[in-house]
Amino acid sequence: MNSIKSAVKLVSCFVQYQMRKEKVLCLPIRLWIETSSICNLKCVMCPNKNLPRDQKGIMDFDLFKKIIDECSNFARDVYLHHRGEPLLNPRIFDMTSYASAAGLKTRMHTNGTLLTKDKAEEMLKSGIDMISFSVDGFTRESYEKVRVGANFEETISNIVYFANLKKQKGKRKPYIVVERIAFKTQEIVAPIEKVKQLEKELKEAGVDEIITKEEYIWAEEDVKLPENLKRQYCVCTFPWYAMVICANGSVLACPQDYRAVMKMGDVNKERLSQIWNGDAYRQLRKAFVNNLDSLTLCSKCDRLCRKTIFGLPVQYMVTFITDQLLGYNKLRRLLGTHERNL
Numbered sequence: 001m002n003s004i005k006s007a008v009k010l011v012s013c014f015v016q017y018q019m020r021k022e023k024v025l026c027l028p029i030r031l032w033i034e035t036s037s038i039c040n041l042k043c044v045m046c047p048n049k050n051l052p053r054d055q056k057g058i059m060d061f062d063l064f065k066k067i068i069d070e071c072s073n074f075a076r077d078v079y080l081h082h083r084g085e086p087l088l089n090p091r092i093f094d095m096t097s098y099a100s101a102a103g104l105k106t107r108m109h110t111n112g113t114l115l116t117k118d119k120a121e122e123m124l125k126s127g128i129d130m131i132s133f134s135v136d137g138f139t140r141e142s143y144e145k146v147r148v149g150a151n152f153e154e155t156i157s158n159i160v161y162f163a164n165l166k167k168q169k170g171k172r173k174p175y176i177v178v179e180r181i182a183f184k185t186q187e188i189v190a191p192i193e194k195v196k197q198l199e200k201e202l203k204e205a206g207v208d209e210i211i212t213k214e215e216y217i218w219a220e221e222d223v224k225l226p227e228n229l230k231r232q233y234c235v236c237t238f239p240w241y242a243m244v245i246c247a248n249g250s251v252l253a254c255p256q257d258y259r260a261v262m263k264m265g266d267v268n269k270e271r272l273s274q275i276w277n278g279d280a281y282r283q284l285r286k287a288f289v290n291n292l293d294s295l296t297l298c299s300k301c302d303r304l305c306r307k308t309i310f311g312l313p314v315q316y317m318v319t320f321i322t323d324q325l326l327g328y329n330k331l332r333r334l335l336g337t338h339e340r341n342l
Helices: 003-018 061-071 092-101 117-125 140-146 152-168 192-205 272-276 279-290 317-326 328-335
Strands: 030-033 077-079 105-110 130-134 175-182 209-214 242-245 250-252 263-266
Touching (some): 117 152, 152 192, 242 272, 263 272
Parallel strands (some): 030 077, 077 105, 130 175, 175 209
Antiparallel strands (some): 242 250
């Protein structure tokens, strides 16, 4: 999809969102495809360790192909992860290659612990456009308190090896991002000098960008948001431009729905286009406009408490739009910095 078509789709999504259309003419431009809902770690802030067994699994390759074959005509990019570790799927690089060959931008988020030298080679060959690594805590002590089950030195070594391999082979992609969460708990805060030292090491190895994010609040029906958070807007953008597909084929409206509570459909039984404007999606869009409090998950989501401009959440908006139109490397040159939020 070229920049002109992308711009037209973005404008169409924006107009239909602003008009609060229950039936959306443009199909989703971004998909989260959960290649694995299993994870090898038990991170302190992640609900994955508490997911019931029937929600944990690996996406079947044939199901993945069905999704890509359907969405390649209307989506621009796909995230090959959601609740689990994508490198646990034995066909993850076949999936990446298949989606890339279909003309989709491919992105992956991983904890990096399973990226062996062989997998690093396969990753580069797969044509993936962006890969982000979670390294929460930039010292061994802080990292291993958060990423329970991981080894700090091994993870950093995997990332450095991969970044160096990309440089050695003269590859332009993938765009490599390292993310860390700025935890408020003093017990897992890394000294600033250690953070800067590791940032320098990673950038010298070839990491394109290092991002620091605020501690995250997952949307849960029983969650209590901090009292200082006030709702800034009521109508979420996700149901007008994006779709999440779980490993078993269930469709969700948003990646915030970690426990797969609000099911929109099943790709094993329906086409994506049918689901997108099916009863569940249309009722969801209607409820956002008329009765947000009836959406017990959405009404307690911290995303609705974030600042807006033109009725859209400010965080991510600029980088999302420019990324859709320009791509990662052009966006980086435009911003002239390594520090931004995805």
